[in-house]
Amino acid sequence: MIDLWTTDALRILLVAFGVGIVVGLTGMGGGALMTPALIFLGINPATAVANDLVAASVNKTVGAAVHWRNGSPNLRLAGLLMAGSVPFAFAGGFIVKAVGDEEARTDFLTTAIGWALLLAAGSYALRIYLQLRLVANGNEVPAEEPHIRAVPTVLVGAFGGLLVGITSVGSGSLIMVALLLLYPTMTALRLVGTDLVQAVPLVLAAAVGHVVNEGVEWVVLIPLVLGGSPGTFLGAKMTNWVSQSVIRRGIVIVLTLTGLKMLGVPPETIGFIGAGILLLGPLAWGFIRQMHGLPNFDNDSTAWRLPEDEDETATP
Incomplete structure (x- = not known):
């Protein structure tokens, strides 16, 4: 019988619940936040990746179901992303297995995850800035659907x-x-919905590839699912009425510092960088907003104005 009433299991459950809320709210953060958290809790990186992917395939299904009911995902766009992502995601576990023994895989995954976190942080900061430019250039939602660019979309998925x-x-x-x-x-709600829908088969394929090579640890997987599923459901329900401004900038900071930690940067340096971001980041962001003709610190600025019968907002 699996003992779930241990301190480690309860820690995993609580962290999974918190990460699930972020996933439901923003469509991101599952692997970027949960996998490093598991590693910091003392779980082997390969085991952390495998179990997080299995749990994410369940948790993202919950979030995708909520967004599907709201009618937000673009299904054609999601299908093109799946065409590129699913086969490459499945191959991931075999690539890791081919690296070498357990020690080699641990070193490889720790470094790869660290760089991936920094890439995710940079790309998410870029997303915030791009949405800010959309605000400055006029923020009314176009009535027509965007033109689907098939080849670039498939490559992004791959x-x-x-x-x-x-x-x-x-x-x-x-x-x-x-x-x-x-x-x-595309509005934030449609982006989140589309991403969550395409992420279900993507993460499931990646999970199968890792489970075949690594297996699962039930004492890790069960708390991940029990904590992540209700968290994702709650976050998805809160999408329409919770401002994402602070959450987004906070995620960028967390991903940056976590990525540096995974890459072995000394704690003193990480602390110095973190302090600099916390102190100077808001000032720099306010200056950038002012350059685009927006109030310096307006957390309630709407990225898109919707028709009167809708109330979706997206805050940069």
Whole structure:
């Protein structure tokens, strides 16, 4: 019988619940936040990636179901992303297995996850800035659907699938930013919904590849699912009425510092960088907003104005 009433299991459950809320709210953060958290809790990186991917396939299904009911995902766009992402995501576990013995895989995954987190942080910061420019240039939602660019979309799915398949990072961060670059007129709710729908088969394929090679640890997997599923459901329900401004900037800071930690940067340096971001970041952001003709610190600024019968907002 599996003992779930241990301190470690309860820690995993609580962390999974918190990460699930972020996933439901923003469509990102599952692998980017949960996998490093598991590693910091003392779990082997390969085991952390494998179990997080299995749990994410369940948790993202919950979030996708909520967004499906709201009618927000673009299904054609999601299908093109799946065509590129699923086969590459499945290959990820075999690539990690081919690296070598357990020690080699641990070193490889720790480094790969660290760089993936920094890439995710940079791409998410870019997303915030791009949405800020949309605000400055006029923020009314176009009535027509965006033109679907098939080849670039499939390539985005392939790159995102490979990254997720190896590190479990990227299904809701890098792909989301790429979608914003390709389809800048899509609203935040549709972006989150589309990403969550395509992420289900993506993460499931990656999970199968890792489970075949690594297996699962039930004492890790069960708390991840029990904590993550209700958290994702709650976060998805809160999307329409919770301002994402502070959450987004906070995620960028967390991903940056966590990535540096995974890469072995000394704690003193990480602390210095973190303090600099916390102290100077808001001032720099206020200056950037002012350059685009917006109030310096307006957390309630709406990225898109919707028709009167809708109330979706997205805050940069």
